[in-house]
Amino acid sequence: MSLVRIAQLSCGPEYSGxxxxxxEAARSVEAEIFFPDxxxxxIRQGFDLFGLDVRSPDLKLAIARxxxxxxxxxxxxxxxxxxxxxxAEAAIVRNELRRYIHENSRLPVVSYSFTERTTAGTxxxxxxxxxxIARRRALLAREVQEGLTLGVDSGSSTTKAVIMQDNQxxxxxxxxxxxxxxxxxxxxxxxLKEAGVGREEIQATGTxxxxxxxxxxKMHADLIQEELTVNSKGAVYLADTQHGPSTVIDxxxxxxxxxxxxxxxxxxxTMGGICAGASGxxxxxxxxxxxxxxxxxxxxxxxxxxREVPMNSYCIVFGTQSLVNALAAGSSPEDVAAAACHSVAxxxxxxxxxxxxxxxxxxxxxxxxxxxxxxxAMGDLLQVEVVVPHHSQYIGAVGSALLASGFIKGS
Amino acid sequence: MAxxxxxxxxxxxxxxxxARFGHTPLSAALQIREHIQSPGxxxxxxxxxxxxxxxGLKWAAVEVPSGVRGRMSxxxxxxxxxxxxxIIHDADFxxxxxxxxxxxxxxxxxxxxxxxxxxxxxxPRTEEEGIEFVAAIKKFLEELGGGGA
Numbered sequence: 001m002s003l004v005r006i007a008q009l010s011c012g013p014e015y016s017g018x019x020x021x022x023x024e025a026a027r028s029v030e031a032e033i034f035f036p037d038x039x040x041x042x043i044r045q046g047f048d049l050f051g052l053d054v055r056s057p058d059l060k061l062a063i064a065r066x067x068x069x070x071x072x073x074x075x076x077x078x079x080x081x082x083x084x085x086x087x088a089e090a091a092i093v094r095n096e097l098r099r100y101i102h103e104n105s106r107l108p109v110v111s112y113s114f115t116e117r118t119t120a121g122t123x124x125x126x127x128x129x130x131x132x133i134a135r136r137r138a139l140l141a142r143e144v145q146e147g148l149t150l151g152v153d154s155g156s157s158t159t160k161a162v163i164m165q166d167n168q169x170x171x172x173x174x175x176x177x178x179x180x181x182x183x184x185x186x187x188x189x190x191x192l193k194e195a196g197v198g199r200e201e202i203q204a205t206g207t208x209x210x211x212x213x214x215x216x217x218k219m220h221a222d223l224i225q226e227e228l229t230v231n232s233k234g235a236v237y238l239a240d241t242q243h244g245p246s247t248v249i250d251x252x253x254x255x256x257x258x259x260x261x262x263x264x265x266x267x268x269x270t271m272g273g274i275c276a277g278a279s280g281x282x283x284x285x286x287x288x289x290x291x292x293x294x295x296x297x298x299x300x301x302x303x304x305x306x307r308e309v310p311m312n313s314y315c316i317v318f319g320t321q322s323l324v325n326a327l328a329a330g331s332s333p334e335d336v337a338a339a340a341c342h343s344v345a346x347x348x349x350x351x352x353x354x355x356x357x358x359x360x361x362x363x364x365x366x367x368x369x370x371x372x373x374x375x376x377a378m379g380d381l382l383q384v385e386v387v388v389p390h391h392s393q394y395i396g397a398v399g400s401a402l403l404a405s406g407f408i409k410g411s
Numbered sequence: 412m413a414x415x416x417x418x419x420x421x422x423x424x425x426x427x428x429x430a431r432f433g434h435t436p437l438s439a440a441l442q443i444r445e446h447i448q449s450p451g452x453x454x455x456x457x458x459x460x461x462x463x464x465x466x467g468l469k470w471a472a473v474e475v476p477s478g479v480r481g482r483m484s485x486x487x488x489x490x491x492x493x494x495x496x497x498i499i500h501d502a503d504f505x506x507x508x509x510x511x512x513x514x515x516x517x518x519x520x521x522x523x524x525x526x527x528x529x530x531x532x533x534x535p536r537t538e539e540e541g542i543e544f545v546a547a548i549k550k551f552l553e554e555l556g557g558g559g560a
Contacts, residue, residue, distance in 0.1 A: 013478070015459055015481035016480075017460040019454070020454045057510050083478075085477070116463075116480075116481070
């Protein structure tokens with residue numbers, strides 16, 4: 001496999017002790033990090049022309065390097081922008097460079113703010129997505145599922161399996177993730193049973209999600225791919241918006257993804273998972289505390305007024321405490337459910353959606369997209385009508401099954 | 412002979428000037444060389460590990476970005492032992508460059524707070540200014556005493 005060359009635009013990783021982690025994450029997905037070489041004169045001209053008068057020379061260098069990439073003076077397959085967490089000046093540059101590269105080139109770009117605790121493991125999915133986009137652009141262009149394929153999404157909370165045949169979903173399986181392999185096997189069995197086909201008939205298999213490597217190896221998958229590209233593909237396929245721009249939001253059990261998509265291919269994306277207070281897990285805890293099934297939380301929230309309940313915590317522990325306090329103070333379960341949905345939506349909006357350009361249609365996918373209260377809260381915040389496609393909870397499995405059909409012999 | 416902190420700390424010209432006048436320049440090159448030559452560390456390019464930003468907590472609080480703290484783990488010990496400092500403002504990149512503006516502000520603040528003699532100079536843009544620039548540095552270094560060109 002040829003190495004994917006990722007240009008690094010950064011300020012601070014070598015002084016934070018994390019450059020090694022960045023290099024390692026890239027190496028593990030058959031990519032190499034390089035720093036675009038430019039002349040001193042180009043540095044001066046680069047940031048002058050860009051028009052952002054920052055004071056840090058390393059950021060000026062990053063700007064000049066970005067210009068050289070966009071102008072084609074330096075060749076790269078993808079771009080990784082990294083600056084220190086909590087640096088306001090760097091955050092401005094990071095966002096503007098990401099936008100600049102996205103709007104003026106076809107280079108996939110991801111930005112990240114690191115601390116000294118950032119590890120290669122944290123960066124792996126992002127690097128994998130960058131290389132997938134660079135390496136598998138032709139595969140990602142696939143718009144129609146062919147043959148009989150299986151897709152498995154081994155997520156942190158739930159495992160999903162989908163059987164597709166001739167561009168139709170003919171079987172689904174959904175189970176909470178316990179033992180990764182067992183959950184995957186059982187979910188696949190459910191999907192096969194519903195589809196009425198035998199495992200030996202499957203022509204190609206794709207896996208995604210946290211357990212993708214383990215499950216993929218066990219099932220001899222043709223495609224093992226991270227969830228950022230797979231979910232984007234699945235989302236635009238199911239929403240029937242494969243052409244033009246769109247934004248995909250996936251609030252997962254362990255992390256959230258916001259992806260800016262163009263013609264079914266992610267351009268920029270963010271992936272967050274610092275606090276469970278902004279994840280599906282918080283909504284699970286809310287449902288449990290309210291004594292309702294997670295499937296009932298959405299309709300309950302739709303009947304409530306979230307603003308009646310003070311819930312302003314980034315932390316799942318303190319968020320739950322706010323919830324308990326509200327109930328003890330006499331708030332209705334409906335209002336508390338609505339407040340929990342608003343809290344999660346607001347955190348995703350504040351922490352992640354600021355880093356991607358929101359372009360309609362906005363598509364929500366994943367299990368949490370079935371919680372109507374959350375979808376409504378997100379729509380209210382973004383001032384758009386959020387699209388939730390059919391089978392949205394199976395998005396990773398559908399994307400995997402769709403892309404896996406590219407591996408059927410003769411396809 | 413005094414230990415003189417130079418700013419930008421990467422300036423080889425400034426480092427050379429200080430040494431020529433018989434003093435010890437405190438420059439980035441020495442600190443970085445020490446890091447790079449430390450055996451057993453595998454954290455290229457500067458051999459700074461995630462432990463270094465933690466050492467930087469001596470000079471900058473935990474809410475300060477890790478890049479600033481990592482840099483301070485290099486420059487902080489130099490500031491602590493500095494007996495004088497020369498600060499060049501608006502230097503050309505080719506003269507010497509320090510990547511992070513926030514670190515640069517903190518370094519200059521700590522140098523002034525320490526009470527050591529500090530020479531502030533603007534980077535020369537003409538030949539005439541260049542002559543005055545070198546003369547000012549020479550005078551400052553001579554007044555520190557203990558040196559000898």
